[in-house]
Amino acid sequence: MIAIDVATAARSLEGESPLSILEWASKHLGSRVTFATGFGAEGCVLIDLIGRNRLPIDLFTLDTGVLFPETYALWRQLETRYGVTIRAVLPEQTLEQQAETHGPTLWTRDPDRCCEQRKVLPLRRALTSGGFDAWITAIRREQTPERADAKVVEPDHKFGLLKINPLVTWTHDDVWAHIYANDVPYNVLHERGYPSIGCQPCTSAIVPGENLRAGRWRGAGKKECGLHVATPAQAKEKP
Numbered sequence: 508m509i510a511i512d513v514a515t516a517a518r519s520l521e522g523e524s525p526l527s528i529l530e531w532a533s534k535h536l537g538s539r540v541t542f543a544t545g546f547g548a549e550g551c552v553l554i555d556l557i558g559r560n561r562l563p564i565d566l567f568t569l570d571t572g573v574l575f576p577e578t579y580a581l582w583r584q585l586e587t588r589y590g591v592t593i594r595a596v597l598p599e600q601t602l603e604q605q606a607e608t609h610g611p612t613l614w615t616r617d618p619d620r621c622c623e624q625r626k627v628l629p630l631r632r633a634l635t636s637g638g639f640d641a642w643i644t645a646i647r648r649e650q651t652p653e654r655a656d657a658k659v660v661e662p663d664h665k666f667g668l669l670k671i672n673p674l675v676t677w678t679h680d681d682v683w684a685h686i687y688a689n690d691v692p693y694n695v696l697h698e699r700g701y702p703s704i705g706c707q708p709c710t711s712a713i714v715p716g717e718n719l720r721a722g723r724w725r726g727a728g729k730k731e732c733g734l735h736v737a738t739p740a741q742a743k744e745k746p
């Protein structure tokens with residue numbers, strides 16, 4: 508692990524542009540930094556910056572097997588547009604194997620367990636076995652109260668890595684201004700009432716006035732998949 512004074516880096520990078528933060532990551536970490544994208548609008552902005560500036564940052568996505576067809580189409584579109592490869596990281600079990608082990612449509616009965624199997628454990632494997640020192644995320648502080656305290660650079664004790672959040676200070680409008688100004692490909696579902704897009708079974712459209720993430724796990728009392736903020740079930744497991 509490279510020696511970086513995380514608190515000093517976080518302070519000095521606060522307020523810097525996302526590109527400056529990505530360039531800092533490339534300068535200090537070289538190819539030992541990876542970006543896990545879920546193809547949200549924010550992720551598309553970061554892929555645009557990484558791709559256009561030829562930054563040596565690894566790219567991957569957690570392919571749960573139940574993403575929207577529109578998301579799979581966007582994945583290919585981004586690869587073609589920027590000449591990059593976005594690796595697919597798969598769960599240990601196929602959907603059929605998961606149905607045999609846990610019963611069908613686990614996401615309707617135990618979404619925390621489903622996210623653990625199809626997102627959290629694959630992410631852990633991808634981050635801890637790939638020789639990385641840091642991972643980049645597309646989270647923004649204003650998205651949820653749980654994300655409000657995120658720093659530009661912070662230790663991620665869960666994975667033993669640095670976590671770099673280039674967009675933490677950006678607003679929703681900042682993201683879309685960048686997308687329109689740079690003609691960045693984005694998920695067409697955003698134009699159909701889906702500001703936040705995850706797996707197809709767990710994502711619904713929102714109505715005006717709702718929180719932008721209100722369509723995620725609607726009615727399930729769940730707000731996070733456990734990748735950035737612990738779910739209540741994960742929190743209970745902590746000593």
Ligand code: SF4
Pocket residue numbers: 571573613614617618619621622623625626705706707708709732
């Ligand atoms: S978002 Fe839904 S389908 Fe996707 S991994 Fe989580 S519970 Fe399963």
